[in-house]
Amino acid sequence: MLQTGQLIRDLTVRELVTLFASLYPRPLPVEEALRLAGLESFAEQRTQKLSGGEAQRARFALALVTDPELLVLDEPTVAMDVESRHAFWSAMRECASRGKTVLFATHYLDEADANADRIVVMAHGRVVVDGPPTAVKARVGTRTIRATLPGVEEAELEALPGVRSVTRHGDSVALVCADSDGALRALLAAYPPARDVEVAGAGLEEAFLELTRSS
Amino acid sequence: MSGLVYTRFELRRTFRNRRFLFFSLGFPIALYFLIAGPNRGDRDFGGSGLAAPLYYMVALAGFGTMMGMVSTGARIAGERQLGWTRQLRVTPLPAAAYLRAKIATAYALAGASVGALYLAGAALGVSIPPGRWLEMTALIAVALLPFAALGIFLGHLLNVDSIGPATGGTVTLLAFVGGTWFPVTGGVLHAIGQFVPSYWLVRAAHVALGGGAWGGEGWAVVGGWTAVLSAAARWSYRRDTARQ
Numbered sequence: 001m002l003q004t005g006q007l008i009r010d011l012t013v014r015e016l017v018t019l020f021a022s023l024y025p026r027p028l029p030v031e032e033a034l035r036l037a038g039l040e041s042f043a044e045q046r047t048q049k050l051s052g053g054e055a056q057r058a059r060f061a062l063a064l065v066t067d068p069e070l071l072v073l074d075e076p077t078v079a080m081d082v083e084s085r086h087a088f089w090s091a092m093r094e095c096a097s098r099g100k101t102v103l104f105a106t107h108y109l110d111e112a113d114a115n116a117d118r119i120v121v122m123a124h125g126r127v128v129v130d131g132p133p134t135a136v137k138a139r140v141g142t143r144t145i146r147a148t149l150p151g152v153e154e155a156e157l158e159a160l161p162g163v164r165s166v167t168r169h170g171d172s173v174a175l176v177c178a179d180s181d182g183a184l185r186a187l188l189a190a191y192p193p194a195r196d197v198e199v200a201g202a203g204l205e206e207a208f209l210e211l212t213r214s215s
Numbered sequence: 216m217s218g219l220v221y222t223r224f225e226l227r228r229t230f231r232n233r234r235f236l237f238f239s240l241g242f243p244i245a246l247y248f249l250i251a252g253p254n255r256g257d258r259d260f261g262g263s264g265l266a267a268p269l270y271y272m273v274a275l276a277g278f279g280t281m282m283g284m285v286s287t288g289a290r291i292a293g294e295r296q297l298g299w300t301r302q303l304r305v306t307p308l309p310a311a312a313y314l315r316a317k318i319a320t321a322y323a324l325a326g327a328s329v330g331a332l333y334l335a336g337a338a339l340g341v342s343i344p345p346g347r348w349l350e351m352t353a354l355i356a357v358a359l360l361p362f363a364a365l366g367i368f369l370g371h372l373l374n375v376d377s378i379g380p381a382t383g384g385t386v387t388l389l390a391f392v393g394g395t396w397f398p399v400t401g402g403v404l405h406a407i408g409q410f411v412p413s414y415w416l417v418r419a420a421h422v423a424l425g426g427g428a429w430g431g432e433g434w435a436v437v438g439g440w441t442a443v444l445s446a447a448a449r450w451s452y453r454r455d456t457a458r459q
Binding site for chain 2: 006007008009010011015018019020022023024025062066
Protein backbone atom coordinates (compact mmCIF):
# COMPACT_ATOMS: atom_id res chain seq x y z
CA MET A 1 0.00 0.00 0.00
CA LEU A 2 1.53 3.24 -1.13
CA GLN A 3 1.15 6.54 0.65
CA THR A 4 0.96 8.46 -2.61
CA GLY A 5 -0.50 7.51 -5.95
CA GLN A 6 -4.04 8.23 -6.94
CA LEU A 7 -6.67 5.83 -8.15
CA ILE A 8 -7.71 5.58 -11.78
CA ARG A 9 -11.05 7.22 -12.51
CA ASP A 10 -14.31 5.97 -14.00
CA LEU A 11 -14.47 2.78 -11.97
CA THR A 12 -16.48 2.21 -8.81
CA VAL A 13 -14.68 1.25 -5.64
CA ARG A 14 -16.09 -2.27 -5.90
CA GLU A 15 -14.89 -2.62 -9.50
CA LEU A 16 -11.44 -1.39 -8.62
CA VAL A 17 -11.18 -3.88 -5.75
CA THR A 18 -12.51 -6.64 -8.03
CA LEU A 19 -9.88 -5.71 -10.60
CA PHE A 20 -7.13 -6.00 -8.04
CA ALA A 21 -8.51 -9.29 -6.76
CA SER A 22 -8.29 -10.67 -10.30
CA LEU A 23 -4.55 -10.08 -10.37
CA TYR A 24 -3.80 -12.38 -7.43
CA PRO A 25 -3.98 -16.14 -7.10
CA ARG A 26 -5.84 -16.38 -3.77
CA PRO A 27 -7.61 -13.10 -3.08
CA LEU A 28 -10.00 -12.37 -0.24
CA PRO A 29 -13.63 -12.13 -1.29
CA VAL A 30 -14.22 -8.58 -2.58
CA GLU A 31 -17.09 -8.00 -0.14
CA GLU A 32 -14.88 -8.92 2.77
CA ALA A 33 -12.12 -6.53 1.73
CA LEU A 34 -14.69 -3.76 1.37
CA ARG A 35 -16.11 -4.53 4.78
CA LEU A 36 -12.71 -4.65 6.46
CA ALA A 37 -11.79 -1.30 4.97
CA GLY A 38 -15.15 0.13 6.03
CA LEU A 39 -16.10 0.89 2.44
CA GLU A 40 -19.51 -0.79 2.15
CA SER A 41 -21.32 2.51 1.86
CA PHE A 42 -18.92 3.81 -0.81
CA ALA A 43 -18.72 0.62 -2.85
CA GLU A 44 -20.75 2.01 -5.76
CA GLN A 45 -19.04 5.40 -5.68
CA ARG A 46 -16.79 6.32 -8.62
CA THR A 47 -13.19 6.60 -7.49
CA GLN A 48 -12.83 10.21 -8.62
CA LYS A 49 -15.58 11.25 -6.21
CA LEU A 50 -13.91 9.92 -3.06
CA SER A 51 -12.53 12.24 -0.38
CA GLY A 52 -8.88 11.93 0.62
CA GLY A 53 -9.65 9.67 3.57
CA GLU A 54 -12.02 7.50 1.55
CA ALA A 55 -9.45 7.13 -1.22
CA GLN A 56 -6.91 6.06 1.36
CA ARG A 57 -9.36 3.45 2.62
CA ALA A 58 -9.86 2.30 -0.95
CA ARG A 59 -6.10 1.84 -1.32
CA PHE A 60 -6.21 -0.08 1.92
CA ALA A 61 -8.95 -2.33 0.50
CA LEU A 62 -6.72 -2.92 -2.55
CA ALA A 63 -3.94 -4.07 -0.25
CA LEU A 64 -6.29 -6.27 1.79
CA VAL A 65 -8.00 -8.00 -1.11
CA THR A 66 -4.69 -9.48 -2.23
CA ASP A 67 -4.67 -11.34 1.13
CA PRO A 68 -0.95 -10.94 1.79
CA GLU A 69 0.94 -12.65 4.58
CA LEU A 70 2.84 -9.43 5.14
CA LEU A 71 1.26 -6.00 4.79
CA VAL A 72 3.69 -3.14 4.41
CA LEU A 73 2.11 0.25 5.07
CA ASP A 74 3.87 3.55 4.64
CA GLU A 75 2.15 6.16 6.78
CA PRO A 76 -1.23 4.60 6.13
CA THR A 77 -3.42 7.03 8.06
CA VAL A 78 -2.00 10.31 6.80
CA ALA A 79 -5.05 11.58 4.92
CA MET A 80 -7.65 9.84 7.07
CA ASP A 81 -10.27 11.50 9.22
CA VAL A 82 -10.92 10.25 12.74
CA GLU A 83 -13.59 7.79 11.66
CA SER A 84 -11.49 6.32 8.83
CA ARG A 85 -8.54 5.99 11.12
CA HIS A 86 -10.59 4.15 13.67
CA ALA A 87 -11.98 1.75 11.06
CA PHE A 88 -8.51 1.30 9.66
CA TRP A 89 -6.90 0.23 12.92
CA SER A 90 -9.69 -2.15 13.87
CA ALA A 91 -9.29 -3.76 10.43
CA MET A 92 -5.54 -3.97 11.01
CA ARG A 93 -6.07 -5.72 14.32
CA GLU A 94 -8.43 -8.15 12.64
CA CYS A 95 -5.75 -8.84 10.05
CA ALA A 96 -3.15 -9.42 12.72
CA SER A 97 -5.47 -11.73 14.64
CA ARG A 98 -5.68 -13.92 11.53
CA GLY A 99 -1.97 -14.41 11.67
CA LYS A 100 -0.92 -11.75 9.15
CA THR A 101 2.06 -9.56 9.81
CA VAL A 102 1.50 -5.83 9.55
CA LEU A 103 4.51 -3.58 9.22
CA PHE A 104 3.85 0.15 9.24
CA ALA A 105 5.81 3.36 9.36
CA THR A 106 4.19 6.31 11.09
CA HIS A 107 4.82 9.73 12.49
CA TYR A 108 1.81 9.46 14.80
CA LEU A 109 3.41 7.85 17.79
CA ASP A 110 0.16 7.45 19.70
CA GLU A 111 -0.94 5.15 16.87
CA ALA A 112 2.18 3.09 17.20
CA ASP A 113 1.70 3.03 20.97
CA ALA A 114 -1.92 1.88 20.70
CA ASN A 115 -1.58 -0.59 17.83
CA ALA A 116 1.91 -2.00 17.54
CA ASP A 117 3.11 -5.15 19.28
CA ARG A 118 6.66 -4.24 18.52
CA ILE A 119 8.25 -0.88 17.84
CA VAL A 120 11.56 -0.22 16.16
CA VAL A 121 12.90 3.30 16.60
CA MET A 122 15.54 4.41 14.17
CA ALA A 123 17.72 7.48 14.41
CA HIS A 124 20.33 8.48 11.86
CA GLY A 125 19.97 5.15 10.11
CA ARG A 126 20.59 3.05 13.21
CA VAL A 127 18.13 1.07 15.28
CA VAL A 128 18.10 2.60 18.76
CA VAL A 129 15.29 0.58 20.33
CA ASP A 130 13.46 -2.56 19.33
CA GLY A 131 10.74 -3.92 21.59
CA PRO A 132 7.15 -3.60 22.78
CA PRO A 133 5.84 -0.05 23.41
CA THR A 134 6.14 -0.43 27.19
CA ALA A 135 9.80 -1.36 26.88
CA VAL A 136 10.46 1.60 24.62
CA LYS A 137 8.89 3.96 27.12
CA ALA A 138 10.69 2.34 30.02
CA ARG A 139 14.01 2.97 28.32
CA VAL A 140 13.58 6.66 28.95
CA GLY A 141 13.41 6.16 32.69
CA THR A 142 11.81 9.49 33.50
CA ARG A 143 8.41 10.41 34.87
CA THR A 144 6.74 13.76 34.82
CA ILE A 145 5.10 15.42 37.82
CA ARG A 146 2.55 18.09 36.99
CA ALA A 147 1.09 20.41 39.57
CA THR A 148 -0.59 23.79 40.02
CA LEU A 149 1.90 25.88 41.94
CA PRO A 150 1.89 29.69 41.52
CA GLY A 151 4.72 31.94 42.52
CA VAL A 152 7.67 29.56 42.65
CA GLU A 153 10.76 30.02 40.47
CA GLU A 154 11.76 27.20 38.10
CA ALA A 155 15.29 27.29 39.47
CA GLU A 156 14.03 26.56 42.98
CA LEU A 157 12.12 23.51 41.73
CA GLU A 158 15.07 22.27 39.73
CA ALA A 159 17.07 22.20 42.95
CA LEU A 160 14.72 19.54 44.40
CA PRO A 161 16.18 16.01 44.60
CA GLY A 162 15.42 13.75 41.64
CA VAL A 163 14.29 16.57 39.35
CA ARG A 164 15.94 16.85 35.98
CA SER A 165 14.21 19.80 34.34
CA VAL A 166 11.25 22.09 34.93
CA THR A 167 8.90 23.90 32.61
CA ARG A 168 6.16 26.31 33.57
CA HIS A 169 3.00 27.29 31.72
CA GLY A 170 1.10 29.93 33.66
CA ASP A 171 0.40 28.52 37.11
CA SER A 172 1.13 24.93 36.22
CA VAL A 173 4.57 23.39 36.38
CA ALA A 174 5.92 20.18 34.89
CA LEU A 175 8.89 18.47 36.52
CA VAL A 176 10.70 15.83 34.51
CA CYS A 177 12.17 13.50 37.11
CA ALA A 178 14.70 10.73 37.18
CA ASP A 179 13.39 9.73 40.63
CA SER A 180 9.77 10.81 40.75
CA ASP A 181 9.05 9.28 44.16
CA GLY A 182 11.80 11.28 45.89
CA ALA A 183 10.95 14.41 43.97
CA LEU A 184 7.27 14.17 44.88
CA ARG A 185 8.00 13.85 48.62
CA ALA A 186 10.39 16.78 48.47
CA LEU A 187 7.96 18.90 46.45
CA LEU A 188 5.04 18.39 48.84
CA ALA A 189 7.25 18.97 51.89
CA ALA A 190 8.82 22.16 50.52
CA TYR A 191 5.71 23.62 48.85
CA PRO A 192 2.51 22.67 50.69
CA PRO A 193 0.32 24.88 48.43
CA ALA A 194 1.06 22.56 45.45
CA ARG A 195 -2.26 21.01 44.27
CA ASP A 196 -3.75 19.04 41.32
CA VAL A 197 -0.68 16.82 41.42
CA GLU A 198 -0.29 14.19 38.68
CA VAL A 199 2.52 11.73 38.02
CA ALA A 200 2.77 10.24 34.56
CA GLY A 201 5.20 7.95 32.78
CA ALA A 202 6.89 9.19 29.67
CA GLY A 203 4.73 9.02 26.57
CA LEU A 204 6.03 7.28 23.49
CA GLU A 205 6.51 10.65 21.88
CA GLU A 206 8.81 11.84 24.70
CA ALA A 207 10.60 8.53 24.60
CA PHE A 208 11.11 8.93 20.89
CA LEU A 209 12.52 12.43 21.24
CA GLU A 210 14.76 11.36 24.08
CA LEU A 211 16.04 8.31 22.27
CA THR A 212 16.68 9.98 18.95
CA ARG A 213 18.35 12.97 20.55
CA SER A 214 20.73 11.02 22.73
CA SER A 215 21.95 8.74 19.96
CA MET B 216 -6.34 -14.64 -17.07
CA SER B 217 -5.62 -11.49 -15.14
CA GLY B 218 -4.93 -9.55 -18.33
CA LEU B 219 -8.43 -10.20 -19.64
CA VAL B 220 -10.10 -8.85 -16.53
CA TYR B 221 -7.87 -5.81 -16.69
CA THR B 222 -8.83 -5.28 -20.32
CA ARG B 223 -12.52 -5.61 -19.48
CA PHE B 224 -12.32 -2.96 -16.79
CA GLU B 225 -10.18 -0.75 -18.98
CA LEU B 226 -12.87 -0.90 -21.70
CA ARG B 227 -15.57 -0.14 -19.17
CA ARG B 228 -13.67 2.87 -17.87
CA THR B 229 -13.03 4.24 -21.34
CA PHE B 230 -16.61 3.93 -22.51
CA ARG B 231 -17.80 5.54 -19.28
CA ASN B 232 -15.77 8.66 -19.87
CA ARG B 233 -18.46 10.54 -21.77
CA ARG B 234 -16.46 13.64 -22.57
CA PHE B 235 -13.61 11.58 -23.95
CA LEU B 236 -16.05 9.58 -26.10
CA PHE B 237 -17.89 12.65 -27.26
CA PHE B 238 -14.77 14.31 -28.58
CA SER B 239 -13.15 11.14 -29.90
CA LEU B 240 -16.21 9.99 -31.84
CA GLY B 241 -17.94 13.29 -32.43
CA PHE B 242 -15.20 15.29 -34.10
CA PRO B 243 -14.56 13.05 -37.11
CA ILE B 244 -18.33 12.79 -37.73
CA ALA B 245 -18.82 16.55 -37.57
CA LEU B 246 -15.83 17.11 -39.86
CA TYR B 247 -17.16 14.49 -42.24
CA PHE B 248 -20.50 16.20 -42.74
CA LEU B 249 -18.81 19.60 -42.96
CA ILE B 250 -16.31 18.57 -45.63
CA ALA B 251 -17.96 15.73 -47.55
CA GLY B 252 -21.48 17.16 -47.36
CA PRO B 253 -20.95 20.06 -49.78
CA ASN B 254 -18.99 17.82 -52.20
CA ARG B 255 -21.32 14.85 -52.12
CA GLY B 256 -22.03 15.05 -55.86
CA ASP B 257 -18.34 14.83 -56.82
CA ARG B 258 -17.82 11.36 -58.33
CA ASP B 259 -14.08 11.65 -58.98
CA PHE B 260 -12.80 13.65 -56.08
CA GLY B 261 -9.54 15.50 -56.74
CA GLY B 262 -8.42 12.92 -59.31
CA SER B 263 -8.50 10.12 -56.72
CA GLY B 264 -11.01 8.13 -58.74
CA LEU B 265 -13.28 7.97 -55.69
CA ALA B 266 -16.52 9.77 -54.87
CA ALA B 267 -16.04 12.50 -52.28
CA PRO B 268 -18.30 10.88 -49.62
CA LEU B 269 -16.35 7.61 -49.86
CA TYR B 270 -12.98 9.33 -49.91
CA TYR B 271 -13.70 11.37 -46.80
CA MET B 272 -15.46 8.54 -45.03
CA VAL B 273 -12.21 6.56 -45.01
CA ALA B 274 -9.98 9.62 -44.63
CA LEU B 275 -11.82 10.83 -41.54
CA ALA B 276 -12.24 7.33 -40.12
CA GLY B 277 -8.46 7.19 -40.48
CA PHE B 278 -8.04 10.57 -38.84
CA GLY B 279 -10.34 9.74 -35.91
CA THR B 280 -8.74 6.38 -35.26
CA MET B 281 -5.19 7.70 -35.63
CA MET B 282 -6.07 10.30 -33.04
CA GLY B 283 -7.66 7.63 -30.86
CA MET B 284 -4.65 5.33 -31.07
CA VAL B 285 -2.18 8.06 -30.26
CA SER B 286 -4.36 9.40 -27.44
CA THR B 287 -3.71 6.08 -25.71
CA GLY B 288 -0.34 7.68 -25.05
CA ALA B 289 -2.00 10.57 -23.27
CA ARG B 290 -3.90 8.14 -21.09
CA ILE B 291 -0.69 6.29 -20.26
CA ALA B 292 1.07 9.56 -19.43
CA GLY B 293 -1.85 10.49 -17.20
CA GLU B 294 -1.76 7.20 -15.36
CA ARG B 295 1.98 7.50 -14.92
CA GLN B 296 1.50 10.90 -13.34
CA LEU B 297 -1.19 9.55 -11.02
CA GLY B 298 1.23 6.92 -9.81
CA TRP B 299 -1.10 4.22 -11.05
CA THR B 300 1.49 2.48 -13.21
CA ARG B 301 3.77 2.39 -10.19
CA GLN B 302 0.98 0.89 -8.12
CA LEU B 303 0.44 -1.75 -10.80
CA ARG B 304 4.08 -2.61 -10.89
CA VAL B 305 3.87 -4.03 -7.37
CA THR B 306 1.11 -6.40 -8.55
CA PRO B 307 1.64 -9.59 -10.54
CA LEU B 308 0.04 -8.00 -13.63
CA PRO B 309 2.65 -8.36 -16.39
CA ALA B 310 3.60 -5.06 -18.01
CA ALA B 311 2.75 -6.55 -21.39
CA ALA B 312 -0.79 -7.24 -20.19
CA TYR B 313 -1.18 -3.58 -19.24
CA LEU B 314 -0.10 -2.49 -22.71
CA ARG B 315 -2.28 -5.14 -24.35
CA ALA B 316 -5.27 -3.80 -22.42
CA LYS B 317 -4.46 -0.30 -23.61
CA ILE B 318 -4.13 -1.38 -27.24
CA ALA B 319 -7.28 -3.52 -27.14
CA THR B 320 -9.19 -0.56 -25.73
CA ALA B 321 -7.79 1.75 -28.39
CA TYR B 322 -8.90 -0.72 -31.08
CA ALA B 323 -12.36 -1.01 -29.56
CA LEU B 324 -12.63 2.75 -29.65
CA ALA B 325 -11.32 2.78 -33.21
CA GLY B 326 -13.95 0.20 -34.12
CA ALA B 327 -16.69 2.43 -32.72
CA SER B 328 -15.27 5.42 -34.57
CA VAL B 329 -15.02 3.55 -37.89
CA GLY B 330 -18.54 2.16 -37.46
CA ALA B 331 -19.91 5.64 -36.83
CA LEU B 332 -18.14 6.98 -39.93
CA TYR B 333 -19.49 4.11 -42.04
CA LEU B 334 -23.00 4.99 -40.93
CA ALA B 335 -22.34 8.64 -41.72
CA GLY B 336 -20.95 7.56 -45.11
CA ALA B 337 -24.03 5.48 -45.84
CA ALA B 338 -26.12 8.52 -44.99
CA LEU B 339 -24.29 10.42 -47.74
CA GLY B 340 -24.87 7.64 -50.25
CA VAL B 341 -21.73 5.51 -49.93
CA SER B 342 -22.58 2.01 -51.06
CA ILE B 343 -20.05 -0.79 -51.56
CA PRO B 344 -20.37 -4.61 -51.41
CA PRO B 345 -20.19 -6.16 -47.89
CA GLY B 346 -16.95 -8.03 -48.63
CA ARG B 347 -15.27 -4.76 -49.55
CA TRP B 348 -16.42 -3.11 -46.31
CA LEU B 349 -14.71 -5.91 -44.41
CA GLU B 350 -11.53 -5.72 -46.46
CA MET B 351 -11.41 -1.96 -45.99
CA THR B 352 -11.88 -2.32 -42.25
CA ALA B 353 -9.13 -4.90 -42.08
CA LEU B 354 -6.72 -2.62 -43.93
CA ILE B 355 -7.57 0.28 -41.60
CA ALA B 356 -6.91 -1.98 -38.62
CA VAL B 357 -3.50 -2.97 -39.97
CA ALA B 358 -2.59 0.61 -40.86
CA LEU B 359 -3.33 1.62 -37.25
CA LEU B 360 -0.64 -0.65 -35.81
CA PRO B 361 2.16 1.92 -36.14
CA PHE B 362 -0.04 4.49 -34.43
CA ALA B 363 -0.73 2.19 -31.50
CA ALA B 364 3.03 1.82 -31.08
CA LEU B 365 3.49 5.58 -31.46
CA GLY B 366 0.99 6.17 -28.64
CA ILE B 367 2.88 3.88 -26.29
CA PHE B 368 6.19 5.38 -27.32
CA LEU B 369 5.05 8.94 -26.58
CA GLY B 370 3.08 7.95 -23.49
CA HIS B 371 6.21 6.70 -21.78
CA LEU B 372 8.45 9.42 -23.15
CA LEU B 373 6.51 12.60 -22.41
CA ASN B 374 4.65 14.02 -19.43
CA VAL B 375 1.04 15.09 -19.27
CA ASP B 376 1.78 18.70 -20.21
CA SER B 377 3.78 18.03 -23.34
CA ILE B 378 1.94 15.02 -24.71
CA GLY B 379 -1.13 16.96 -25.87
CA PRO B 380 0.73 19.26 -28.26
CA ALA B 381 3.06 16.44 -29.33
CA THR B 382 0.32 14.01 -30.31
CA GLY B 383 -1.93 16.73 -31.73
CA GLY B 384 0.90 18.09 -33.87
CA THR B 385 2.10 14.69 -35.03
CA VAL B 386 -1.34 13.49 -36.04
CA THR B 387 -2.22 16.76 -37.80
CA LEU B 388 0.99 16.65 -39.79
CA LEU B 389 0.61 12.99 -40.70
CA ALA B 390 -3.01 13.54 -41.66
CA PHE B 391 -2.03 16.43 -43.91
CA VAL B 392 0.76 14.56 -45.65
CA GLY B 393 -1.27 11.35 -45.84
CA GLY B 394 -4.17 12.96 -47.67
CA THR B 395 -6.83 13.22 -44.99
CA TRP B 396 -7.93 16.69 -46.06
CA PHE B 397 -7.52 16.41 -49.84
CA PRO B 398 -6.23 13.69 -52.16
CA VAL B 399 -2.47 13.59 -52.53
CA THR B 400 -1.96 12.58 -56.13
CA GLY B 401 1.28 14.15 -57.27
CA GLY B 402 4.19 16.41 -56.53
CA VAL B 403 6.39 16.58 -53.46
CA LEU B 404 3.56 15.80 -51.08
CA HIS B 405 2.84 12.56 -52.89
CA ALA B 406 6.51 11.65 -52.87
CA ILE B 407 6.65 12.14 -49.10
CA GLY B 408 3.16 10.83 -48.45
CA GLN B 409 3.88 7.35 -49.71
CA PHE B 410 6.33 6.88 -46.90
CA VAL B 411 3.96 7.67 -44.03
CA PRO B 412 1.46 5.17 -42.68
CA SER B 413 -1.41 7.66 -42.71
CA TYR B 414 -1.22 7.74 -46.52
CA TRP B 415 -1.97 4.02 -46.62
CA LEU B 416 -4.69 4.42 -44.04
CA VAL B 417 -6.48 6.79 -46.42
CA ARG B 418 -5.64 4.52 -49.36
CA ALA B 419 -7.78 1.79 -47.80
CA ALA B 420 -10.68 3.57 -49.51
CA HIS B 421 -9.39 2.30 -52.85
CA VAL B 422 -10.62 -1.15 -51.91
CA ALA B 423 -13.97 0.09 -53.14
CA LEU B 424 -12.57 0.25 -56.66
CA GLY B 425 -11.71 -3.42 -56.53
CA GLY B 426 -8.30 -5.04 -56.54
CA GLY B 427 -5.56 -4.45 -54.00
CA ALA B 428 -5.57 -1.03 -52.40
CA TRP B 429 -2.04 -1.27 -51.13
CA GLY B 430 0.27 -3.46 -53.14
CA GLY B 431 3.66 -4.47 -51.82
CA GLU B 432 4.68 -0.88 -51.23
CA GLY B 433 1.87 -0.19 -48.79
CA TRP B 434 2.53 -3.33 -46.78
CA ALA B 435 6.22 -2.53 -46.67
CA VAL B 436 5.68 1.03 -45.42
CA VAL B 437 3.12 0.04 -42.79
CA GLY B 438 5.18 -2.97 -41.73
CA GLY B 439 8.37 -0.93 -41.56
CA TRP B 440 6.82 1.78 -39.42
CA THR B 441 5.23 -0.79 -37.14
CA ALA B 442 8.62 -2.41 -36.59
CA VAL B 443 10.43 0.90 -35.99
CA LEU B 444 7.80 2.37 -33.68
CA SER B 445 7.40 -0.87 -31.75
CA ALA B 446 11.11 -0.84 -31.07
CA ALA B 447 10.85 2.81 -30.02
CA ALA B 448 7.90 1.99 -27.76
CA ARG B 449 9.86 -0.83 -26.13
CA TRP B 450 12.79 1.49 -25.62
CA SER B 451 10.78 4.32 -24.03
CA TYR B 452 8.84 1.85 -21.90
CA ARG B 453 12.05 0.29 -20.54
CA ARG B 454 13.66 3.65 -19.96
CA ASP B 455 10.61 4.93 -18.12
CA THR B 456 10.18 1.90 -15.90
CA ALA B 457 13.87 1.64 -15.14
CA ARG B 458 13.92 5.17 -13.79
CA GLN B 459 11.26 4.51 -11.19
